[in-house]
Amino acid sequence: MSAVLDLLRPDLRDFAGYPSARKTQARGSVWLNANESPSPSPADEGRSLHRYPDPQPAELRSRLAGLYQVDVSQLMVTRGSDEGIDLLVRAFCRAGRDAVLVAPPCFGMYAVCARIQGAPLVELPLDDSNGTWSLDLAAVVKAVALQGVRLVFLSSPANPTGQALPLEQIRWLAQAIDGRAVLVIDEAYAEFSAQESACALVADFPALVVLRTLSKAHALAGARIGALIARPEVIGVLGNLSAPYPIAEPSALVALRALAPDSVAESLRRCGEATARRDALARRLGQLPCVGRVHPSDGNFLLVRFHCAEAAYARLLGAGIVVRDVRAMPGLGDALRISIGSDADCELVLATLAAENGA
Numbered sequence: 001m002s003a004v005l006d007l008l009r010p011d012l013r014d015f016a017g018y019p020s021a022r023k024t025q026a027r028g029s030v031w032l033n034a035n036e037s038p039s040p041s042p043a044d045e046g047r048s049l050h051r052y053p054d055p056q057p058a059e060l061r062s063r064l065a066g067l068y069q070v071d072v073s074q075l076m077v078t079r080g081s082d083e084g085i086d087l088l089v090r091a092f093c094r095a096g097r098d099a100v101l102v103a104p105p106c107f108g109m110y111a112v113c114a115r116i117q118g119a120p121l122v123e124l125p126l127d128d129s130n131g132t133w134s135l136d137l138a139a140v141v142k143a144v145a146l147q148g149v150r151l152v153f154l155s156s157p158a159n160p161t162g163q164a165l166p167l168e169q170i171r172w173l174a175q176a177i178d179g180r181a182v183l184v185i186d187e188a189y190a191e192f193s194a195q196e197s198a199c200a201l202v203a204d205f206p207a208l209v210v211l212r213t214l215s216k217a218h219a220l221a222g223a224r225i226g227a228l229i230a231r232p233e234v235i236g237v238l239g240n241l242s243a244p245y246p247i248a249e250p251s252a253l254v255a256l257r258a259l260a261p262d263s264v265a266e267s268l269r270r271c272g273e274a275t276a277r278r279d280a281l282a283r284r285l286g287q288l289p290c291v292g293r294v295h296p297s298d299g300n301f302l303l304v305r306f307h308c309a310e311a312a313y314a315r316l317l318g319a320g321i322v323v324r325d326v327r328a329m330p331g332l333g334d335a336l337r338i339s340i341g342s343d344a345d346c347e348l349v350l351a352t353l354a355a356e357n358g359a
């Protein structure tokens with residue numbers, strides 16, 4: 001058995017999952033094994049949605065593998081990264097015993113999934129006292145060794161703080177905790193950063209997992225399609241834990257269209273424009289009297305500290321602009337997170353805050 005499977009919950013080691021109708025090896029022309037309707041819905045529009053979908057739509061899986069430059073056997077199609085996070089916590093953490101490590105302020109779903117599974121949460125706060133967010137990697141290694149951590153979740157670029165983790169640090173950490181814990185790099189915003197992806201490292205580190213999504217750069221948040229990239233043995237185990245037919249057929253179809261070469265090129269071009277708008281917005285926000293500091297960002301958002309975040313939030317809301325209030329997160333009591341919208345959205349944010357009269 002591969003070493004990474006030693007980290008799996010022992011009670012799941014021989015678990016084969018639900019033997020769904022689409023998993024059968026049987027081949028035929030009359031399908032009577034899933035209690036489906038024999039004819040499509042009147043609302044169907046020619047999609048054959050009366051049949052259960054392929055649990056891992058083959059063409060979509062291979063297109064995603066091509067996009068992220070990994071082998072098909074290293075990739076699982078997910079209902080967004082959220083499903084990947086949930087499956088990982090279920091697979092590797094026994095309730096009340098095996099901990100999840102996060103570096104707050106960070107994406108909230110890691111802690112939510114840990115909570116639902118009953119897994120202890122170990123928090124190792126990021127430090128921004130030097131003007132850039134940094135993570136104490138040696139402390140991560142120590143926590144893994146001493147606090148029963150089975151899963152380490154880091155996002156790169158990180159939400160809401162914006163910084164990307166250099167690939168050498170990811171490699172160092174994967175090496176340092178190898179055999180003890182699974183390292184998960186959540187790359188939801190990778191397309192907005194010049195930082196190289198960690199996908200290629202999966203071949204070298206059995207306990208490294210990378211999460212990607214079509215929700216941000218590919219503008220398909222509503223379709224719920226993501227990818228989990230890991231060693232084939234990990235993909236196999238997670239497939240057994242997932243829902244029987246996780247990927248809705250209409251979502252798979254629109255994702256396939258989004259992965260046609262022209263669509264990918266257009267999406268990446270738009271990411272380039274968004275990063276340019278982001279950097280321009282950061283510069284201009286930094287000149288406003290109400291703004292204390294704009295954190296550098298490798299994502300499609302800015303983390304902005306205000307002299308009075310309450311007043312800024314209210315002022316934006318008064319103009320109909322809803323930004324993310326992150327003030328409850330550790331160390332962010334004066335901050336708001338602003339997504340990079342259209343040119344007009346950015347102008348409206350600037351005009352609204354400029355009118356704020358030194359708040």
Ligand SMILES: *Cc1c(COP(=O)(O)O)cnc(C)c1O
Nearest residue numbers: 080081082107155159188213215
């Ligand atoms: C937005 C985001 C995701 C995306 O989740 P999906 O379920 O794929 O939509 C994942 N991780 C982080 C850190 C995010 O900010």
